[in-house]
Structure formats: C-alpha cells, structure tokens
Amino acid sequence: MTKKLHIEAKINGKDTEFLCEPRQSLLEVLRDVLQLTGAKEGCNNGNCGACNVLLDGRLVNSCLVMAPEIAGRSVATIEGLASPQALHPVQKAFLENAALQCGICTPGFILASKALLDQNPHPTEHQVRHWLAGNLCRCTGYDKIVRAVLDAAKT
Amino acid sequence: MKNFTYFRPTTAEQAVALLENRWGNTELLAGGTDLHDLQKEYVAQPSRVVSVTGIGALAGIRVDEKQATIGAGTKLAAIAEHADLRRHFPSLCEAASDIGGPQIRNMGTLGGNLCQRNRCWYFRDEHTPCLLKGGQRCYALDGENKYHAIFTQGRQCVIVNPSTLAPALIALGAGVNILGPKGRRSTDLAKFFFSPANANDREHTLAANEMVLEVTIPVRNWANASYEVRQKLSYDWPLVQAAVAFQGGRNGAKATGVRIVLGHVAPTPHIAEAAMKALEGRDITDANATAAGRAAAEGAKPLSQNAYKIRLVEVAVKRALLMAAGMKRYWEM
Ligand SMILES: Cc1cc2nc3c(=O)[nH]c(=O)nc-3n(C[C@H](O)[C@H](O)[C@H](O)COP(=O)(O)OP(=O)(O)OC[C@H]3O[C@@H](n4cnc5c(N)ncnc54)[C@H](O)[C@@H]3O)c2cc1C
Ligand code: SF4
Ligand code: FES
Ligand code: FES
Numbered sequence: 001m002t003k004k005l006h007i008e009a010k011i012n013g014k015d016t017e018f019l020c021e022p023r024q025s026l027l028e029v030l031r032d033v034l035q036l037t038g039a040k041e042g043c044n045n046g047n048c049g050a051c052n053v054l055l056d057g058r059l060v061n062s063c064l065v066m067a068p069e070i071a072g073r074s075v076a077t078i079e080g081l082a083s084p085q086a087l088h089p090v091q092k093a094f095l096e097n098a099a100l101q102c103g104i105c106t107p108g109f110i111l112a113s114k115a116l117l118d119q120n121p122h123p124t125e126h127q128v129r130h131w132l133a134g135n136l137c138r139c140t141g142y143d144k145i146v147r148a149v150l151d152a153a154k155t
Numbered sequence: 156m157k158n159f160t161y162f163r164p165t166t167a168e169q170a171v172a173l174l175e176n177r178w179g180n181t182e183l184l185a186g187g188t189d190l191h192d193l194q195k196e197y198v199a200q201p202s203r204v205v206s207v208t209g210i211g212a213l214a215g216i217r218v219d220e221k222q223a224t225i226g227a228g229t230k231l232a233a234i235a236e237h238a239d240l241r242r243h244f245p246s247l248c249e250a251a252s253d254i255g256g257p258q259i260r261n262m263g264t265l266g267g268n269l270c271q272r273n274r275c276w277y278f279r280d281e282h283t284p285c286l287l288k289g290g291q292r293c294y295a296l297d298g299e300n301k302y303h304a305i306f307t308q309g310r311q312c313v314i315v316n317p318s319t320l321a322p323a324l325i326a327l328g329a330g331v332n333i334l335g336p337k338g339r340r341s342t343d344l345a346k347f348f349f350s351p352a353n354a355n356d357r358e359h360t361l362a363a364n365e366m367v368l369e370v371t372i373p374v375r376n377w378a379n380a381s382y383e384v385r386q387k388l389s390y391d392w393p394l395v396q397a398a399v400a401f402q403g404g405r406n407g408a409k410a411t412g413v414r415i416v417l418g419h420v421a422p423t424p425h426i427a428e429a430a431m432k433a434l435e436g437r438d439i440t441d442a443n444a445t446a447a448g449r450a451a452a453e454g455a456k457p458l459s460q461n462a463y464k465i466r467l468v469e470v471a472v473k474r475a476l477l478m479a480a481g482m483k484r485y486w487e488m
Pocket of ligand 2: 273277278285286287292294295296303312314
C-alpha cells in the first residue's frame, strides 16, 4: 500500500486539506474524499466533459488530472458557482431554456459555458458549438444548450 | 490502477535522474491527458511517476527574428493562442487549436503531445497482448484497421503516429532539444519519431531516461498550412492530415524548399518526398496542387479497411497547399 499524500489546495475559494493516493484522479478526490459530487463520472477518459472543473480558472477534465497535481492550486466546481442569493446567469439560462433533461451532463456544460463566456463574452453560435465539442449530452440534442449559452451571453 | 510513488522535482536534471534506463517502471507526467488514461487501462503500469509540472523553466514561448522556442511544458492552449506564433506558423497554431476540446488543450503539453502513445484500439485494450505489449502478433493486420496506416511496407506494427503537431512542426523544419543523464543533445524533429515493433520500443527515439526540453522552429517567413480531414468538425482525431511549408508560392512566385508531411497515414509522420519533388520550383496552381496530392499518395499499401485514406491524402495535400498559398478555400461555404 503506497503512502497517502497530504495535499493542500483551494477548493471553491476555501483552503482545503485532504489525503489521497497518488493514483487517485481529481474527480475521485472531489467525489469520494471531499463529497463534492457535482462533477460526474461519464467516460473517465477525457471524451465526455461530465467531470469538468476549473483549475486556476481554466476548464479541465478532472478525470484526467492526477490529484497530487492540484497542490497549491485552486479548483472551482459546480457547487461553488451560485451564490446563496442567486443562480449564476448561465445556470439561469439553462433553466429558462430547458437545456437539460436527465441532467448528468449539466454541471460540465455549465462550467464549460462559464469558461467560454469568461474568455469570450459574445461568442458566435459556431464558437459556442466548437467550444462545447468536448461535452457530450445524450438527451437534449444540444440545440437548447447552445441557445441557453447564447442567451446567457446577452445578459 | 496500479499505485505508484509520485515525484515532483523542480529541475529537469533531477527529473531525468529519477528515470530508469529502460521502459516500464518509470514515466514522466506532464498534463496527464494521455498517461493517466493509459494507467487506468493498465497499459502503462509505472511504479514511479515523475511530474514535470514543478519545473518552472519548462513552459514558455519565445519568438525572435531567427527562431521560435517552445518549452516542452507549454500547454497546447498557449500555443494555439500565441499571436507571434500564429503570425509565423499558422499551420502549428491551427493544428494545436483543433486538438480535442478546450479541456484537453488546457492540460495537454507540447512534450506530451510529441511523446503520447498511439491510439490503436488493440494497444489500448488491456486484454489484447499485441506486439507492442510483448505479444506475438499485430491484431490490426487482419482485424479492425480502418484508422491504421496505409504506408505499411516493412512495418510489423501498423499504427499511425497520433500527434497532429508533429507533421506541422516537421514541415516547418523544427528541431528538438533533449536532456539525458549525460547532458543535452539536439536532433531534427524529422528524426525524432520511430516505428515501434515490440514492448521495448516507443513511437519516438528518446531513451527511457531522456526528456524533451524544448522545440525550436526557424523563423523564415515561409508560407505554411495544415489541413485535417475528419469525420466530425471538432473533437475528433483526423483521418488524414497534410502539413506543408514552402518559400515563395504567392503572387506568381515559384514555390521552393517545398515540405509536405502527412499525419495519420504511417507509424511515423510521413515525409512525402515524391510530392515535394513534383512541386519544387513550380507555381501553386489548382492543377499543380492536385498533382502533388496524387504524388503524395504514391506507394501507399493500405490494409483491408483503409484504402479510402488514399483519396483523403490527395485531397488534404491539395487543400493544405492552396491554404498556404492564400488561395480561395473552395471547400468552405
Ligand atoms: C479526446 C481527446 C482528443 C484528442 N485529439 C487529439 C488530436 O486531434 N491530435 C493530437 O495530436 N492529439 C490529440 N489528443 C491527445 C493529446 O494531444 C495528448 O493527450 C496530449 O498532448 C498529451 O500531453 P500531456 O501533457 O497531457 O501528456 P502526458 O499524458 O502527461 O504524457 C504523455 C506521454 O508523454 C511523456 N512525456 C510528457 N512530457 C514529456 C517530456 N517533456 N519529455 C519526454 N516525455 C514526455 C509521458 O511520459 C507520457 O508517456 C487527444 C486526446 C484526447 C483525450
Ligand atoms: S497496430 Fe501495433 S499497436 Fe495495434 S495491434 Fe498491431 S502491433 Fe499492436
Ligand atoms: S468523465 Fe472526464 S471527460 Fe468523461
Ligand atoms: S441532459 Fe441527459 S445527458 Fe445531457
């Protein structure tokens, strides 16, 4: 049994410490160690985006990040997006456009969309579709998701 | 996944000192977008993983009048977004911005992209003991091989090299600086790749205790472009890629020093010598680009399911040449 590593990082703005095995992914640590189950496991190999989080503000697949690699860095998950008073504009736009059905892909899509709008506040439809190509949804057919992101960009 | 000991040295010298001189027990870790997946599939089972992300000097892009230098730890997104790189080397930046989605480009690095393992589904399947995993045969030869090589002469393993940066960089005349236990060495990127045949080989010529430090590209104002044929517009691996570079070729000037490099057709990036010769000293016209595309496909020996790639080579070379010469992209609406 390999010794566990002690890791310190900022998770959703809070200084956080945890123990992990070197082989654990960031996704496993979020879900199994820190009980942050908003990030989902879909493919577990970089193809679906269900596990998306922001690492130092940049969109990543947490299933491909080795947990020890986040030492000293900051991670934002879907749990940290809304304030106690209000949903994030992207979350609101997803609700208003009914951009979800089963919802398993939704945390990933919302974080991916937020990352896009942070970098490019007024994307074209083509840019939205290109950016979201790493997120899969088996239910909605994507159109409502794309419309929600374009809507959020207007607010 | 097999557990391992994790190291995060702060210099490249410390990193290579932690590596064994044969493949298997030790692996470098950069973004992890390939390595972590290989470990989950038990294809890579290192007992020691050496992270290079603590080596500050490994990431960064410098461009001066003579050359561009890109550190091995530079993220694919940083390459795609770099204004000076894009001005000189649109082929490289286009190739980088078409890799995966933003999630992959934010994690994946230049060094990892050049050293990533191949995507043959038999290789990636834990339970298939093919040549590259110490087995006796290649399962793709008489199996599912539609995404495999078409230049197969003399190859025991018929993978395609997966990197889409490599063809663009080789066409641009890039070099690579490498660190090993005895110090630094440099080589042309064209000589960096290797056609593996057994479990002791990799897709490149690095020794197991060497690492890539940086890639250099001469700045010489050459026209260049990369074109990928894909089933889906984004988030897909190319079926065939053509990267080209040449001097002149615009506004009636003849193209000289022509370089044409194909991706996803052979176990290494494939330098299309016949096509380069066919175009040398000529104008980039529709007819000459078409002829170069035909020449590029000459000598292909496809497998049972991938003869379709021959036509794609012709198309990709033609389109890359027209793009580099700044001609109308008739295929875009
Ligand atoms: C969904 C998806 C789509 C993709 N599409 C494409 C595509 O279209 N084109 C393309 O080119 N790639 C594609 N990729 C692959 C991607 O580009 C690679 O996974 C990535 O570049 C690897 O970089 P990394 O830093 O994450 O490498 P890691 O996973 O950390 O390492 C990969 C390998 O390189 C070695 N390595 C890393 N750094 C060095 C170094 N400095 N010196 C020596 N060895 C080193 C590691 O030991 C390991 O063996 C795709 C990947 C995914 C998941
Ligand atoms: S092509 Fe290479 S990696 Fe794939 S089954 Fe054959 S030997 Fe193995
Ligand atoms: S679970 Fe990470 S990309 Fe699918
Ligand atoms: S809403 Fe079900 S997968 Fe997207």
